[in-house]
Structure formats: structure tokens, C-alpha cells
Amino acid sequence: MSEKKKHLYTVVVLGASGDLAKKKTFPALFGLFKNQYLDQNTHIVGYARTKMDRPKFEEHVTKHIKLKTQDDHDALTRFLRQCSYLDGQYDTDDGFQALEKSLVDIEKSSRATARLFYMALPPSVFIPVATNLKKHNYKKDALIRLIVEKPFGMDLESSRKLAKDLGALFTEEEIYRIDHYLGKEMVKNLMILRFANVIFGSVWNRHCIDNVQITFKEKIGTEGRGGYFDEFGILRDVMQNHMLQILTLMTMEPPISLGAEDVRDEKVKVLRFIPPIAKEDVLLGQYTKSEDGKEPGYLDDKTVPKGSKTPTYAAATLYIHNERWSGVPFILKCGKALDQQKTEIRIQFKDVSGNLLSKLSRNEIVIRVQPQEAVYVKIMNKEPGLGMKTVISDLDLSYSSRFDNSVIPEAYESLILDSLNGDHSNFVRDDELDAAWKIFTPILKTIDNGEIVPVPYAFGSRGPKGVTEFMAKHGYMRGEQDYVWPQHSEAGANAKGQEQKVAKDQQKDTRTDH
Ligand SMILES: NC(=O)C1=CN([C@@H]2O[C@H](COP(=O)(O)OP(=O)(O)OC[C@H]3O[C@@H](n4cnc5c(N)ncnc54)[C@H](OP(=O)(O)O)[C@@H]3O)[C@@H](O)[C@H]2O)C=CC1
Numbered sequence: 001m002s003e004k005k006k007h008l009y010t011v012v013v014l015g016a017s018g019d020l021a022k023k024k025t026f027p028a029l030f031g032l033f034k035n036q037y038l039d040q041n042t043h044i045v046g047y048a049r050t051k052m053d054r055p056k057f058e059e060h061v062t063k064h065i066k067l068k069t070q071d072d073h074d075a076l077t078r079f080l081r082q083c084s085y086l087d088g089q090y091d092t093d094d095g096f097q098a099l100e101k102s103l104v105d106i107e108k109s110s111r112a113t114a115r116l117f118y119m120a121l122p123p124s125v126f127i128p129v130a131t132n133l134k135k136h137n138y139k140k141d142a143l144i145r146l147i148v149e150k151p152f153g154m155d156l157e158s159s160r161k162l163a164k165d166l167g168a169l170f171t172e173e174e175i176y177r178i179d180h181y182l183g184k185e186m187v188k189n190l191m192i193l194r195f196a197n198v199i200f201g202s203v204w205n206r207h208c209i210d211n212v213q214i215t216f217k218e219k220i221g222t223e224g225r226g227g228y229f230d231e232f233g234i235l236r237d238v239m240q241n242h243m244l245q246i247l248t249l250m251t252m253e254p255p256i257s258l259g260a261e262d263v264r265d266e267k268v269k270v271l272r273f274i275p276p277i278a279k280e281d282v283l284l285g286q287y288t289k290s291e292d293g294k295e296p297g298y299l300d301d302k303t304v305p306k307g308s309k310t311p312t313y314a315a316a317t318l319y320i321h322n323e324r325w326s327g328v329p330f331i332l333k334c335g336k337a338l339d340q341q342k343t344e345i346r347i348q349f350k351d352v353s354g355n356l357l358s359k360l361s362r363n364e365i366v367i368r369v370q371p372q373e374a375v376y377v378k379i380m381n382k383e384p385g386l387g388m389k390t391v392i393s394d395l396d397l398s399y400s401s402r403f404d405n406s407v408i409p410e411a412y413e414s415l416i417l418d419s420l421n422g423d424h425s426n427f428v429r430d431d432e433l434d435a436a437w438k439i440f441t442p443i444l445k446t447i448d449n450g451e452i453v454p455v456p457y458a459f460g461s462r463g464p465k466g467v468t469e470f471m472a473k474h475g476y477m478r479g480e481q482d483y484v485w486p487q488h489s490e491a492g493a494n495a496k497g498q499e500q501k502v503a504k505d506q507q508k509d510t511r512t513d514h
């Protein structure tokens with residue numbers, strides 16, 4: 001079916017009773033609807049096994065939708081009119097037959113010509129659901145798109161099997177593998193920063209850069225998702241997908257165009273230059289109770305098997321064996337139940353040559369993905385006054401002060417809109433997945449075999465003992481002088497009207513740059 005024509009979609013959310021649907025999918029669809037990115041005649045059908053009456057379904061859909069104005073309230077009333085819910089099984093025909101009947105009725109009145117199936121489901125049911133969708137709800141004369149949520153397998157072998165099974169049902173054109181980090185504003189900004197600025201483009205290589213850290217920290221633990229998490233662990237949950245996507249966009253060569261295939265060709269190429277992660281380049285941790293005993297340890301989660309050795313924290317160093325990056329360590333660190341929430345890329349430059357000036361700290365470019373989106377460059381400056389003392393300062397592009405009235409869209413809004421527009425650029429291609437799993441599968445096997453034991457760390461701490469040494473071993477050098485990114489100070493955050501108060505202990509942490 002032609003993609004040029006503007007299509008009216010019917011959106012089906014499979015797994016509509018779940019956590020992701022409630023927290024992300026419905027709010028994102030509402031955001032698009034409210035801002036007229038979604039045609040006002042679009043129908044949204046929720047499908048899951050749970051029986052829900054209308055009030056319960058509406059409560060589920062709206063629970064995480066934030067309304068500020070009367071217009072928002074009005075838009076929600078209109079949005080809910082477009083939503084319906086159907087309960088049914090995932091592995092039998094009858095539910096999908098009923099879904100088909102409902103879709104045909106909707107399409108008769110709305111004249112929708114396209115169907116978007118959003119699988120907000122655990123991976124165990126991806127294939128049974130995709131099989132039934134193909135059998136009962138695939139219309140040859142309609143435009144079909146299928147959004148699949150991560151995780152895409154457990155390792156190289158299972159990922160290939162999933163790709164093969166899904167590929168037998170839907171074409172690569174129809175499949176949209178979502179990694180929501182690709183929809184985040186600062187991740188989308190990476191290509192612009194690199195390829196639209198001579199000052200960045202020219203230093204983006206091993207001659208100038210000493211090491212790179214990509215950090216993902218969460219304050220929350222597994223929070224009832226322990227059953228899912230224990231099967232996957234932090235490397236599969238966050239590092240192999242979200243963090244590797246960031247690394248790929250940060251390191252790939254310039255694509256021929258911004259077209260989806262050109263961008264993804266470059267991403268695959270750089271991934272293929274990364275050898276599997278070595279055992280000695282990994283540090284693991286698992287959180288225990290907080291020091292005051294108020295927050296539970298990982299093993300206190302009833303859904304986690306007793307004595308589990310699943311890592312909730314991981315640091316791993318990767319290398320890219322190509323002309324641009326050879327010898328530069330890329331230190332990836334991620335963890336749950338830590339002292340703060342942040343995702344950032346920290347690019348540390350080499351030391352200044354010569355001995356003209358002493359006590360210099362290295363330049364750093366920090367790309368703050370969340371929260372408090374920003375790009376800042378740490379530089380050495382003359383301390384104002386008589387004398388020639390140097391001091392660390394920064395060139396700071398903080399979004400809250402620079403882009404006063406702009407709204408940063410939710411990652412899921414951005415990605416759902418891309419899929420409606422048929423743009424695959426920010427979705428994961430099958431060969432990209434293959435290349436990513438090749439890097440991680442050997443170390444995951446080593447971890448699964450219990451050959452690397454996670455070091456305990458207290459809930460709310462900076463992570464396991466040894467993190468500082470691990471970073472130093474891989475080249476990261478802390479500055480000589482104290483430095484606090486101003487946006488991170490309480491005064492800075494309040495002055496900009498930030499909702500989030502940044503605690504004093506977080507300031508301390510920023511100073512240590514971990
Ligand atoms: N939650 C999150 O924050 C994120 C989730 N994801 C991914 O999104 C997908 C959905 O996640 P999430 O919503 O958290 O998952 P849930 O565990 O909430 O599952 C979604 C729905 O699937 C059904 N379901 C749950 N377990 C099973 C099972 N064993 N067999 C069959 N059906 C089941 C349930 O619906 P019912 O019983 O009514 O049929 C449930 O409401 C997953 O692939 C996850 O990895 C990705 C990023 C973030």
C-alpha cells in the first residue's frame with residue numbers, strides 16, 4: 001500500500017492492562033492527540049486478558065496523564081471517546097476474531113485505512129500475538145505497522161530466533177523495534193551536535209579524546225518488576241540497548257543522509273568494530289537494604305528468587321577498533337537504587353601538552369540526557385582578579401534557561417509519531433540488533449554462569465565499592481579543583497523554576513562526576 005498518501009490509523013494497544021501501557025503508551029497517544037499530531041478521528045483499541053469495565057479502563061488510561069488547563073480536560077474527554085477496550089486471550093483465535101470485528105466496525109465509520117499494532121507485552125507472548133494478528137487482523141489492502149517493545153531476545157541466538165519468527169509474519173518495513181532512548185530529545189540531538197558544529201566535529205576522535213563515560217543512574221529499585229528484571233539483569237535491561245544506542249550515535253561516522261537506512265548503516269558499521277566485552281573490563285553490583293534500613297534490598301523483593309546473583313549495577317568498558325576511536329575506552333555504567341537519577345555522556349579530553357600552566361583539569365563535554373537536559377563544556381579559565389590563577393568553569397547550554405518556553409516531548413510521543421509517519425530512523429534494525437548482541441553475548445554467558453560475582457552496595461549509595469578505581473583504571477581522571485555544575489546547585493535549580501529540588505548530597509556527587 002502506498003506510503004505517500006496520508007493515512008488515518010486505528011491504533012491497537014496489545015497488553016493494554018499493563019504497566020507500560022498505563023505509564024507511557026496511553027499518555028503518549030493522548031499527548032499526540034491533544035496537540036493534533038494524531039488525527040482526531042483516530043480510534044484506539046486496548047486489548048488484554050484482564051476484564052475491565054469502562055470506568056476501570058478509563059482510570060487505567062488516565063492514571064498517568066497530567067492535565068494542566070481546561071483545554072487539556074476537554075481534549076481528554078474527546079480522547080476517551082475515541083478509546084475502547086476488548087478483553088481476550090493472546091494464544092487463541094476467538095479474541096482476535098472479536099478484535100477484527102471491532103476494527104472493521106470502526107473502519108466503516110471512521111474510514112481508517114491503516115492499522116498500528118503496539119505490542120506492550122512481555123516477550124514471551126510476542127510471537128503468539130504476532131501470529132494471531134497476522135492470521136486475523138492483517139489486511140492486505142491496509143497499511144500495517146507493528147511496534148515491538150524490547151527486550152529483543154536474551155542473547156544472540158534467541159534474538160535471531162525472534163527476528164526470524166517475526167520476520168516470517170511481518171516485513172522489516174512493517175516492524176518498528178522501539179528503544180525509547182532513541183526518542184529522547186538529547187539523544188536525537190547527538191547527530192546535530194556532532195555534524196552541525198565544526199568545533200565539536202573536529203575534536204571527535206582518539207587524537208583529542210581520552211575517554212568517554214556513559215552513565216545511567218536510577219534512584220528506584222525494581223519496584224515489583226523484580227520477576228521480569230531477575231531474568232534479564234541490568235546489562236540486558238539497560239546497557240545492551242539504551243546505552244549502546246547512545247554510544248552508537250556518539251561514535252558512528254557521518255551518514256550519507258539523514259534517511260533511516262543511511263543512519264542505520266553507519267550504526268551497524270561502528271558496532272561491528274566493537275569486540276566482545278572482556279571479563280576483566282566488567283564490574284557488577286547488587287543492591288542491599290539502604291543504610292537506614294528503610295529501603296529494601298533487591299533480594300527483599302518477593303518476586304526475586306532467593307539468593308539471586310542477578311546484577312542491578314554494571315560498569316563495562318568497550319573499545320572501538322577503528323581509525324577514529326582505537327584506544328579510547330568507553331566506560332558504560334548503569335544501576336538501579338543509586339543516589340540520584342541521571343543519564344549523561346561525559347567526554348573527557350586529553351591533557352594539555354607542555355608545561356606552561358600547571359594544575360589544569362581536563363576539558364570535558366557533558367551531554368546531559370536527563371533530567372535537566374543540557375550540554376556543557378568544562379573549560380579552564382583565568383580566575384578574575386589580579387594574578388594568573390586558573391579555575392574550572394563551563395560553557396553551559398542548559399535547556400531550562402536557553403529554551404524558555406519550549407516543551408520537551410516525551411520519548412514515546414516522538415517515536416509513535418515517527419512510526420505513524422513511516423520513519424524508521426529511530427527504530428532498531430534487525431542487523432543492528434545482531435551486531436549489538438555479538439558484543440554482549442559472551443560476557444552475559446560468563447555472568448549467567450556465575451563467573452563474576454556482584455559486589456553488594458546499599459540502596460541509595462553511589463554503587464559498589466571499586467567504581468572509582470574502575471573508572472581510573474580505564475583512564476578517567478578527576479579534576480584537581482572542586483567544580484559544581486551550576487544547574488545542579490539548589491540555587492541554580494530554584495532560579496530556573498525547576499520542579500525538582502536537588503539535594504545537597506547530589507551536589508557532592510556531581511563534584512565527583514560519577
Ligand atoms: N514498564 C516499563 O516501564 C517498560 C516496559 N518495557 C517493555 O514493554 C513491554 C511491556 O512491559 P510492561 O507493561 O511493564 O509489562 P507487564 O508485565 O505490565 O505486562 C503487560 C501486560 O501483558 C500481560 N501479561 C503479563 N505477563 C504475562 C504473561 N506471563 N503471559 C501473558 N501475558 C502477560 C498482562 O495483561 P493481561 O494479563 O491483562 O493480558 C499485562 O498487563 C515489555 O516488553 C517490557 O520489557 C520497556 C520499557 C519500559
Ligand SMILES: O=C1O[C@H](COP(=O)(O)O)[C@@H](O)[C@H](O)[C@H]1O
Pocket residue numbers: 180218237238
Ligand atoms: O527500558 C527501561 O527503561 C527504564 C528507564 O527509562 P527512563 O526513560 O525512565 O530513563 C528502566 O527503569 C527500566 O528498568 C527499563 O526496562
